[in-house]
Amino acid sequence: xxxxxxxxxxxxxxxxxxxxxxxxxxxxxxxxxxxxKVAEVGVEESARLLRRHGVRVSxxxxxxxxxxxxxxxxxxxxxxxxxxxxxxxxxxxTDVLVLVVGGxxxxxxxxxxxxxxxxxxxLAPYARERGVRLGLEPLHPMxxxxxxxxSTLGQALALAEDHPADAVGVVVDEFHVWWDPExxxxxxxxxxxxxxxxxxxQLVPLTDTLLGRALPxxxxxxxxxxxxxxxxxxxxxPIEVEVFNAEVWRTPGDVVxxxxxxxxxxHVL
Amino acid sequence: xxxxxxxxxxxxxxxxxxxxxxxxxxxxxxxxxxxxKVAEVGVEESARLLRRHGVRVSxxxxxxxxxxxxxxxxxxxxxxxxxxxxxxxxxxxTDVLVLVVGGxxxxxxxxxxxxxxxxxxxLAPYARERGVRLGLEPLHPMxxxxxxxxSTLGQALALAEDHPADAVGVVVDEFHVWWDPExxxxxxxxxxxxxxxxxxxQLVPLTDTLLGRALPxxxxxxxxxxxxxxxxxxxxxPIEVEVFNAEVWRTPGDVVxxxxxxxxxxHVL
Numbered sequence: 375x376x377x378x379x380x381x382x383x384x385x386x387x388x389x390x391x392x393x394x395x396x397x398x399x400x401x402x403x404x405x406x407x408x409x410x411k412v413a414e415v416g417v418e419e420s421a422r423l424l425r426r427h428g429v430r431v432s433x434x435x436x437x438x439x440x441x442x443x444x445x446x447x448x449x450x451x452x453x454x455x456x457x458x459x460x461x462x463x464x465x466x467x468t469d470v471l472v473l474v475v476g477g478x479x480x481x482x483x484x485x486x487x488x489x490x491x492x493x494x495x496x497l498a499p500y501a502r503e504r505g506v507r508l509g510l511e512p513l514h515p516m517x518x519x520x521x522x523x524x525s526t527l528g529q530a531l532a533l534a535e536d537h538p539a540d541a542v543g544v545v546v547d548e549f550h551v552w553w554d555p556e557x558x559x560x561x562x563x564x565x566x567x568x569x570x571x572x573x574x575x576q577l578v579p580l581t582d583t584l585l586g587r588a589l590p591x592x593x594x595x596x597x598x599x600x601x602x603x604x605x606x607x608x609x610x611x612p613i614e615v616e617v618f619n620a621e622v623w624r625t626p627g628d629v630v631x632x633x634x635x636x637x638x639x640x641h642v643l
Numbered sequence: 644x645x646x647x648x649x650x651x652x653x654x655x656x657x658x659x660x661x662x663x664x665x666x667x668x669x670x671x672x673x674x675x676x677x678x679x680k681v682a683e684v685g686v687e688e689s690a691r692l693l694r695r696h697g698v699r700v701s702x703x704x705x706x707x708x709x710x711x712x713x714x715x716x717x718x719x720x721x722x723x724x725x726x727x728x729x730x731x732x733x734x735x736x737t738d739v740l741v742l743v744v745g746g747x748x749x750x751x752x753x754x755x756x757x758x759x760x761x762x763x764x765x766l767a768p769y770a771r772e773r774g775v776r777l778g779l780e781p782l783h784p785m786x787x788x789x790x791x792x793x794s795t796l797g798q799a800l801a802l803a804e805d806h807p808a809d810a811v812g813v814v815v816d817e818f819h820v821w822w823d824p825e826x827x828x829x830x831x832x833x834x835x836x837x838x839x840x841x842x843x844x845q846l847v848p849l850t851d852t853l854l855g856r857a858l859p860x861x862x863x864x865x866x867x868x869x870x871x872x873x874x875x876x877x878x879x880x881p882i883e884v885e886v887f888n889a890e891v892w893r894t895p896g897d898v899v900x901x902x903x904x905x906x907x908x909x910h911v912l
Contacts, residue, residue, distance in 0.1 A: 419787075478847075478863040481862075481863050481865070483821070483822075483863060483865065487824070512782065513783050514785065515783065515785070515823070516783065516784070516785040516849055516852065517849075518746060518822035518863075519822075519845060519847045519848075519849060519862065519863045520847060520848055520849070523822075525822050525823065526823075526825075526826060527777040528706060528824075529824040530826075552752070552787075553752075553784040553787035553788075553792075553794050554794065554795075555756070555794060555795060555797075555798040556783070556795075556797075576788060578788045578789060579788075579789055580785055580786075580788060580789070580852050581852065583785065583848075583849050583850070583852065593750075593788065594747040594750050594787075594788045596750070596752065606735075
């Protein structure tokens, strides 16, 4: 149980103070923070709240968008944004920054992937100097066009391996990789590079490409199997429960935490 | 232009006679048939219409569902259904039967994939004796749970290679594989096994997991690049345009064919 982490998106209606207090009250020792929630109260106040409640930060979400365009099609300077996020990770006391690398720009998939590699080359030294590791999170292929040209764990690992292991690693999120026939092999190959393990399930039928997630146990994902794989690869850090789901988001946060703890016990541990 | 084939789902509102006549009128020499449309008029009448109009069948869609469950969750005997489909392919004058292998049964991904391998072992000799090749079509990972535990071209090829090349091959459908960082490599490795090339685009944003397709040119897929890849791998057969799209389905068939020919000329050739 001491590895369980609330990824803050799971209690989307909660502010950062509510989420931190909620974790403390429920005995959850870790939290995965989102930058927009941190911004609402400020980095210093966030850090103070975390210390006061004894809740540690498993990761900060997110840097990236290196292809220069947001999911909504707006231009973005992903490198500058990620530098800020690295600094923020330091201030919040976490050494893991999750990267969502950005979707296809200018109808050019190969060029977009090259932009990601180039950005990593620029940012890896900056992160390493500050003791922050960049966590490449491959996103489900259905999010390739809009959010992430990084689509498999093998591809993420290949990118990471161009850099020192204390600068760039990978984040394994079940929702994004469970279907991959190579996933167990890729997890094993990621030994020493795994910076996070995110669990959730996939709704069936899958009717929404973003919100089609659920608490573990509702769908086809074998959570124990994947947990055993990341552990065999040497990862024994926090396990974030990260659920994008409109129904979960309408549920009071304390009920979500209770359900989350139950699902984690029954299906992940 | 003589390689262009209408996959019949693109003109979903048309009956088989309408689609065959439509192709003949538009100068399209090939059609990819769906079994439900064939069933409406019968196999013999379908074959007669095809001969009369000089339209050839690029493939029959579909066999499969070897994991024993339909996308709607109903039980199905995929092996028996596929045997029927093989016989039907012979009667319709095509040597390519497209397989959609079925989704995850009993929350057991590995076991479901094994069922597919087992079914192929049973069906490959039956198909080969009748001169029909089974075309394993990997489906987009977002359809893994419900429709196809076969999610990448590399995975499809590995399955196919357990059988003679004149019994089992692969079908490359752009919508399902365009995002795959290994796709060009996998296409090259599929030389001698490619039984079909299906083109369409992906809508952005992708809001529907089944109907998020469009005519070539609307999305991020580089059709010329992928066509060149399959040609470099030795495939010079029909190119099916296969579009699941509610708006296209509401458009009169003759207009769809005109738009399809235009999109094919501008973005695929």
